Amino acid sequence: MKDLVAAVAVGKVDGHLILDVDQVEDNYGEADMPVAMAPSINAITLLQLNGVLSPSEFSEALNLAFKGINEVYRLQKETLRNKYLVRVE
Amino acid sequence: MSVSPTSPDVIISKLKAETLAALAKKGVRSDERGLEDFRRLEIVTNYLPKAEGSALVRLGDTQVLVGVKLELGSPYPDTPDEGVLVVSAEFVPTASPAFEPGPPDENAIELARVIDRVLREYGVIDTSKLAVIPGRKVWIVWIDIYVLDHGGNLVDASSIAVLAALLTAKIPQHVLGEGESIHVDKTVASGPLPILRKAVTVTIGKLGDSLIVDPTLEEESVISSKIIIGVGEDGLIAGLQKTGDGYLTKQEIEGAVSLALRKGSELIAKINECLKPREGTHVETAEPATTIQEGLKPLEGMPDNNA
Numbered sequence: 001m002k003d004l005v006a007a008v009a010v011g012k013v014d015g016h017l018i019l020d021v022d023q024v025e026d027n028y029g030e031a032d033m034p035v036a037m038a039p040s041i042n043a044i045t046l047l048q049l050n051g052v053l054s055p056s057e058f059s060e061a062l063n064l065a066f067k068g069i070n071e072v073y074r075l076q077k078e079t080l081r082n083k084y085l086v087r088v089e
Numbered sequence: 090m091s092v093s094p095t096s097p098d099v100i101i102s103k104l105k106a107e108t109l110a111a112l113a114k115k116g117v118r119s120d121e122r123g124l125e126d127f128r129r130l131e132i133v134t135n136y137l138p139k140a141e142g143s144a145l146v147r148l149g150d151t152q153v154l155v156g157v158k159l160e161l162g163s164p165y166p167d168t169p170d171e172g173v174l175v176v177s178a179e180f181v182p183t184a185s186p187a188f189e190p191g192p193p194d195e196n197a198i199e200l201a202r203v204i205d206r207v208l209r210e211y212g213v214i215d216t217s218k219l220a221v222i223p224g225r226k227v228w229i230v231w232i233d234i235y236v237l238d239h240g241g242n243l244v245d246a247s248s249i250a251v252l253a254a255l256l257t258a259k260i261p262q263h264v265l266g267e268g269e270s271i272h273v274d275k276t277v278a279s280g281p282l283p284i285l286r287k288a289v290t291v292t293i294g295k296l297g298d299s300l301i302v303d304p305t306l307e308e309e310s311v312i313s314s315k316i317i318i319g320v321g322e323d324g325l326i327a328g329l330q331k332t333g334d335g336y337l338t339k340q341e342i343e344g345a346v347s348l349a350l351r352k353g354s355e356l357i358a359k360i361n362e363c364l365k366p367r368e369g370t371h372v373e374t375a376e377p378a379t380t381i382q383e384g385l386k387p388l389e390g391m392p393d394n395n396a
Contacts, residue, residue, distance in 0.1 A: 047316070050206065052321065055347070
């Protein structure tokens with residue numbers, strides 16, 4: 001196993017880029033972009049943009065997605081580690 | 090949905106696959122193109138006399154025919170004052186040994202959806218001008234994509250053909266009668282289909298560690314992933330989709346997007362050139378070569394009904 005895959009969606013609502021799009025934001029926003037990646041090997045495994053972004057917004061959106069992905073990735077690892085923690089009396 | 094033959098459409102030897110990747114690393118391709126070059130592009134507009142708009146596009150060995158039809162119909166309840174856009178794609182069985190007769194398979198549906206998304210999200214067609222009786226009768230724009238020859242990069246060839254067909258499409262003359270009756274005369278045009286802004290797709294493949302533009306069928310069978318980028322005429326990214334099992338790094342995605350924006354504006358310029366009123370019907374441009382024809386020109390070996 002090379003890495004874990006973590007994913008998050010970035011959106012554009014009322015001209016602002018937002019992280020972790022909820023349903024209302026998805027339905028009424030101007031753009032949404034799901035991104036999945038294996039952070040440790042710098043591999044983007046899924047990317048789809050629905051909507052229109054300028055090149056600079058796209059770059060900003062991608063960085064915002066990486067921020068969210070790293071957070072999810074940290075939680076994934078923490079959860080896995082905690083599952084196998086054994087209390088030694 | 091019919092069962093689709095799994096990709097790749099062609100199976101090539103490992104040796105050939107390694108050669109293609111090794112060539113790309115040196116910055117060349119097996120057909121002597123550079124990594125960022127499109128194949129020879131040929132656009133024939135108004136190819137189908139009975140359609141409201143049409144275009145035949147030849148991109149290397151790939152051949153795609155697009156017809157645009159306008160019919161009156163009911164609007165969607167949430168957009169009562171807007172026309173309706175419907176995109177469908179058909180992979181004609183003679184286009185590739187891998188295509189089978191039957192209803193559109195997932196590849197045809199994906200092609201239609203990618204094109205539909207670019208048109209819709211970018212607002213290519215001004216659907217607000219397509220209401221004839223607001224809330225009751227609107228124009229339904231049917232865009233039918235027929236893949237006639239599969240030589241790779243169907244998405245870009247289709248997007249070029251769709252844009253060229255839309256730009257030549259005319260709204261039939263229509264007269265409101267008593268009640269809500271509308272008399273449509275398809276032999277007379279009342280005006281062009283309202284186009285707000287132009288967009289095409291640019292497909293970039295990852296071959297080894299290299300990014301290549303306009304992959305051939307052979308290259309498509311060895312690239313690990315593709316990224317299809319919608320490019321608008323004002324330099325905006327009009328949708329994007331990664332396909333394939335492989336992955337791309339952040340640097341590769343950024344490189345692919347800036348390359349796509351550059352190539353996309355070149356493609357739109359070529360389509361504009363194709364539609365410019367001019368003397369003569371044959372225009373040749375510098376490399377990568379583009380042949381532009383207008384009017385009805387039958388394919389070789391097909392009867393010429395206009396002769």
